[in-house]
Amino acid sequence: xxxxLSPTPTAGLDRAALLLDAFDGPGRLTLAQIVRRTGLPRSSxxxxxxxLVQLRWLRREGRDYELGMRLFELGSLxxxxxxxxxxxxxxxxxxxxxxxxxVHLAVLEGIDxxxxxxxxxxxxxxxxxxxxxxxxxxxxxxxxxxxxxxPESVVDRVVEAGLPRSTRFSIDSPAAxxxxxxxTRERGAAYDREEDLVGxxxxxxxxxxxxxxxxxxxxxxxxxxxxxxxxxxxxxxxSAKGAWRNYxxxxxxxxxxxxxxxx
Amino acid sequence: xxxxLSPTPTAGLDRAALLLDAFDGPGRLTLAQIVRRTGLPRSSxxxxxxxLVQLRWLRREGRDYELGMRLFELGSLxxxxxxxxxxxxxxxxxxxxxxxxxVHLAVLEGIDxxxxxxxxxxxxxxxxxxxxxxxxxxxxxxxxxxxxxxPESVVDRVVEAGLPRSTRFSIDSPAAxxxxxxxTRERGAAYDREEDLVGxxxxxxxxxxxxxxxxxxxxxxxxxxxxxxxxxxxxxxxSAKGAWRNYxxxxxxxxxxxxxxxx
Numbered sequence: 001x002x003x004x005l006s007p008t009p010t011a012g013l014d015r016a017a018l019l020l021d022a023f024d025g026p027g028r029l030t031l032a033q034i035v036r037r038t039g040l041p042r043s044s045x046x047x048x049x050x051x052l053v054q055l056r057w058l059r060r061e062g063r064d065y066e067l068g069m070r071l072f073e074l075g076s077l078x079x080x081x082x083x084x085x086x087x088x089x090x091x092x093x094x095x096x097x098x099x100x101x102x103v104h105l106a107v108l109e110g111i112d113x114x115x116x117x118x119x120x121x122x123x124x125x126x127x128x129x130x131x132x133x134x135x136x137x138x139x140x141x142x143x144x145x146x147x148x149x150x151p152e153s154v155v156d157r158v159v160e161a162g163l164p165r166s167t168r169f170s171i172d173s174p175a176a177x178x179x180x181x182x183x184t185r186e187r188g189a190a191y192d193r194e195e196d197l198v199g200x201x202x203x204x205x206x207x208x209x210x211x212x213x214x215x216x217x218x219x220x221x222x223x224x225x226x227x228x229x230x231x232x233x234x235x236x237x238x239s240a241k242g243a244w245r246n247y248x249x250x251x252x253x254x255x256x257x258x259x260x261x262x263x
Numbered sequence: 264x265x266x267x268l269s270p271t272p273t274a275g276l277d278r279a280a281l282l283l284d285a286f287d288g289p290g291r292l293t294l295a296q297i298v299r300r301t302g303l304p305r306s307s308x309x310x311x312x313x314x315l316v317q318l319r320w321l322r323r324e325g326r327d328y329e330l331g332m333r334l335f336e337l338g339s340l341x342x343x344x345x346x347x348x349x350x351x352x353x354x355x356x357x358x359x360x361x362x363x364x365x366v367h368l369a370v371l372e373g374i375d376x377x378x379x380x381x382x383x384x385x386x387x388x389x390x391x392x393x394x395x396x397x398x399x400x401x402x403x404x405x406x407x408x409x410x411x412x413x414p415e416s417v418v419d420r421v422v423e424a425g426l427p428r429s430t431r432f433s434i435d436s437p438a439a440x441x442x443x444x445x446x447t448r449e450r451g452a453a454y455d456r457e458e459d460l461v462g463x464x465x466x467x468x469x470x471x472x473x474x475x476x477x478x479x480x481x482x483x484x485x486x487x488x489x490x491x492x493x494x495x496x497x498x499x500x501x502s503a504k505g506a507w508r509n510y511x512x513x514x515x516x517x518x519x520x521x522x523x524x525x526x
Contacts, residue, residue, distance in 0.1 A: 010275055010310060010311060010314040011275055012273055012275020012278075012279070013276060013278070013279040013314055013318075014275075014314070014318075015275075015276070016275070016276045017318050020337055023337075023344070024336075024337070024340060028344070048276065051273040051276055051277070052276070055276075055280050066341075066344060066345075067337060067338075067340055067344060071337050071338050071341045072339075072342050072379075072395055073338070073377065074283055074287070074334050074338055075330075075334050075335045075336070075337055075339055075341065075395065076339075077330055078329075078332070078335040078338065080393060081290040081291070082329075090385075093384065093388060097384070116335075122353075122356045130339070132340065133336075133343070
């Protein structure tokens, strides 16, 4: 097999992205598995993988490759340097201290939510959320509150994707789901009644203004301890307001904030 | 300016790594700043940057570029898929619950430590440690315990780098530092007496066996509440033992574990 020249300056980058994306799921992969998943020629894949190991974007353990330390460092920098995350962090800690429950900060990415932060005790270990992790937006309180403030076209995409259920309480009918988003808008908060995990309930509120919601904050706990009403919503709303004020006070004039977290 | 073909399949990757490394520090950069930092031709840098934005490894806000969501997702996957992190996590939570202080899991990377996990309340926000962040190994308890179990050549590199002080309590004399590592080996634990941050003390123990230390666990708190003796060391040692047992029980036979975290 001959080495081919990259036809464009970004071809090597595209191939690296393809290789790294292959690790989204299984964790560790052999060269043969990577070749199968990416469709790249074996010799070219091998050369790229070895370079990725040198750069510490991947790590090799015996015959297995896995995601590496440099990628971890860059990824954690991405959230550490994120102005919204920084602005919200003290309020999230305070909310966790106040409620004793798991606190999340999340943004919408396509039809999923991605968690920017999770502050939780041991209870949090059992939750499906994790920092940097994705969940289908329609089953989570953060996702529902973000969708309730998204353009209709985004909601259409979620509905077209089929509203797969996580539990028997998940809302899987398009009509019921659209009605749920309407209720969410009216009350200014989303409730998750064991729709993502049986036994766990959550409340989420938006961060931002009516026409510029950039993130959501939620509190999750055992259903027996979570009252889905204003007593829990009020402190979450206070945190969201504080985070937003903090975020706006550090805004760069002229930067396109409204596009900040568009997918 | 003409577009040049990449001379090797990994050249595009190398350039992407160079571009991303430029963000290690300042956070957001303009095209001009990136060109200055990387030495790449402006047109080629611009093309790569735009592709990185499409891949969501970078994000553009107005004229500024910053690290993006996909990098954050991949980086968080790297630690989530990390077997050691997974094996240690329940023990770290338990240690935090038991002591009430900030708990860290860290590995050695060159002459620095990188934090794989940090479990802390609001107190932790004020600490210089963060998940995915680096600290000079010689000023931290995790770093000292990892250096105490490293080859002499690694300690030499740390000493040659000059032992820069973080506080007036940092150990900056090579002789005193080598003596400190000897004491650390003898007691099987490292103490940090406000050497990284005034007012904060830490205790760290190694994770692994005598000849194969792969990580360190520390507990950090206000100096007034941290007793640098066996009362705190004992529970940390229990956690480290539990984490190591858990890690070994999930080991892949034949994988090169000793090289696991070598820099």
